[in-house]
Amino acid sequence: MLAAMTLLLACQLAGESLTRLLQLPVPGPVFGMIFLLVLLVLRRSTLALVEPTADTLLANLILMYVPACVGLMAHLETLEAEWLPIAVAVAASTLLTLVVTALVFRWVSGRAVRGKLPA
Amino acid sequence: MIGEELWVYLRQSPLLWLTVTLVAYMVGYGIYTRSGKQAWANPLLLSVGIVIAILLATGTPYDTYFEGAQFVHFLLGPVTVALAVPLFRNLAQVRQALGPIVIALVTGSLTAIVSGVGIAWLLDADRQTVLSLAPKSITTPVAMGVAEEIGGLPSLTAVLVVLTGTLGSVIALPLFRLLRVRDSAAQGFALGLTAHGIGTARAFTVDDLAGSFAGLAMGLNALVTAIFVPLLLPLLS
Numbered sequence: 396m397l398a399a400m401t402l403l404l405a406c407q408l409a410g411e412s413l414t415r416l417l418q419l420p421v422p423g424p425v426f427g428m429i430f431l432l433v434l435l436v437l438r439r440s441t442l443a444l445v446e447p448t449a450d451t452l453l454a455n456l457i458l459m460y461v462p463a464c465v466g467l468m469a470h471l472e473t474l475e476a477e478w479l480p481i482a483v484a485v486a487a488s489t490l491l492t493l494v495v496t497a498l499v500f501r502w503v504s505g506r507a508v509r510g511k512l513p514a
Numbered sequence: 515m516i517g518e519e520l521w522v523y524l525r526q527s528p529l530l531w532l533t534v535t536l537v538a539y540m541v542g543y544g545i546y547t548r549s550g551k552q553a554w555a556n557p558l559l560l561s562v563g564i565v566i567a568i569l570l571a572t573g574t575p576y577d578t579y580f581e582g583a584q585f586v587h588f589l590l591g592p593v594t595v596a597l598a599v600p601l602f603r604n605l606a607q608v609r610q611a612l613g614p615i616v617i618a619l620v621t622g623s624l625t626a627i628v629s630g631v632g633i634a635w636l637l638d639a640d641r642q643t644v645l646s647l648a649p650k651s652i653t654t655p656v657a658m659g660v661a662e663e664i665g666g667l668p669s670l671t672a673v674l675v676v677l678t679g680t681l682g683s684v685i686a687l688p689l690f691r692l693l694r695v696r697d698s699a700a701q702g703f704a705l706g707l708t709a710h711g712i713g714t715a716r717a718f719t720v721d722d723l724a725g726s727f728a729g730l731a732m733g734l735n736a737l738v739t740a741i742f743v744p745l746l747l748p749l750l751s
Contacts, residue, residue, distance in 0.1 A: 400592065403592040403595045403596055404591075404592055406595045406598075407591045407592055407594075407595050410595070420656055420659055420660065420736075420737070420740035420741075421656070421733075421736060421737055421740070422594075422653060422655045422656050422736065423591070424590070424591045424592075424594035424595055425594065425653075425733045425736060425737075427591070427594065427595035428594055428595050428596075428597050428598045428601070428729070428733065429598070430595075430598075431595050431596075431598035431599075432598040432601055432602055435598060435599070435602040436602070436605075442599070442602065445596070445599060446599055448596070449596035449598075449599035449600075450599065452589065452592065452593045452596050453593060453596055453597070453599070453600065453718055453725065454718070455539075456593055456711070456714065456715035456718055457539070457543070457557050457558050457561070457715040457716075458535075458536070458539040458561070458586060459586055459587065459589045459590045459593055459715075460558060460590075460679070460711060460712050460715060461535055461538065461539055461558070461561050461562055461565060461583070461586065462535060462579075462580060462583035462584065462586055462587040463587060463590075463654065463676060464558065464562040464676050464679075464680060464712075465562055465565045465566055465569070465576065465579065465583070466576060466580075466672070466673075466676065467562075467566075467673060467676055467677070468566050468569065468570070468576060469575075469576040470669070470670070470672075470673040473669075473670055473673065474673065477639055477640060477643050479637065480633070480634045480637035480638065480639035480643065481634070481639070481643065481647075481674070481677075483633060483634075483637060484629075484630050484631075484633040484634040484637065484639070484647055485630070485647075485650065485674060485677050485678055485681060486681060487629065487633050488625075488626060488629040488630035488633060488647075488650070488678075489651075489678050489681050489682045489685070489708055489709070490685065490689070491625055491629045492622055492625045492626040492629065492651060492682075492704075492707065492708040493682060493685070493686055493689055493704050493705070493708045493709075494689065494693065495621055495622055495625040496618050496621070496622030496625070496703060496704035496707050496708060496731075497689075497690060497693060497695045497700050497701065497703075497704035498693065498695070499614075499617060499618045499621045499622065500614045500615075500617075500618035500697075500699070500700040500703050500704065501614075501695055501697060501700045503613050503614040503617045503618065504611060504613070504614040504697070504699070504700070
């Protein structure tokens with residue numbers, strides 16, 4: 396577990412450094428994820444090392460969003476001023492994005508399965 | 515009074531608020547499991563609701579709470595890195611779905627940006643509010659950077675990102691049932707693209723494959739939205 400945690404943090408550290416050095420708009424942990432993926436592809440044995448810890452963390456991913464979401468309470472006044480356009484825009488746009496993305500994904504993979512498009 | 519002194523110590527200590535966060539999550543998740551994983555018993559909404567109720571009842575400011583909760587918050591970094599593990603396990607399916615991934619990524623990302631900005635503009639929202647809405651579907655650090663770059667309000671964007679993520683994670687599964695989208699890959703990809711990490715967390719309650727596609731969609735959408743929004747800006751304003 397300690398080795399796995401160290402590896403995860405080291406990947407994140409490498410990712411944070413890279414994104415700052417290159418001044419990219421990508422968050423450091425996303426690069427960290429790519430680093431770990433490359434490591435897993437190159438050395439399959441890494442999987443046994445990180446898998447239990449990674450799965451435990453991911454099984455409780457919701458917990459890690461609790462502190463940030465509680466932050467909503469500190470911004471209630473900002474929301475009050477323009478609550479109507481904000482509520483409608485967020486709700487309608489979220490609904491639309493979910494529908495469009497899921498249906499396009501299904502449509503394209505359906506075509507790919509039937510051999511009309513390269514997968 | 516000794517009780518009062520104890521309370522004065524506890525309410526300032528990170529230990530109390532860290533414990534409250536963990537207990538609220540366990541209660542919230544417990545209700546979700548006991549309900550038979552019903553959509554109304556959203557575990558994130560329940561946990562957040564419990565914590566906010568306790569903070570309001572005790573008159574505790576968010577900053578004091580965050581002193582303790584930051585230890586949990588910090589784990590967001592390593593857990594994002596850990597997404598590589600399910601992604602690696604499902605690499606074969608991801609490779610097979612490259613076509614759907616690229617096409618759904620571009621259409622979904624544009625839908626999120628244009629519909630959010632367009633609706634707020636039609637409803638006569640303040641210009642700064644309209645701009646702050648553009649990156650609402652992507653993960654907070656990138657969204658705040660994008661908002662700053664185009665003249666939005668980063669702190670407002672952070673709130674909109676959380677609202678979008680929470681709402682997306684609540685409505686997604688009932689919506690997929692309605693649309694008869696049963697493929698885990700499609701469900702996960704839509705959740706991660708629309709509702710970033712919060713949606714990814716929800717996708718993992720479906721299965722490992724949905725979680726992997728959600729994590730992938732979250733990362734990719736952060737990247738393309740950061741590119742699309744500044745390019746679309748002349749059209750948006």
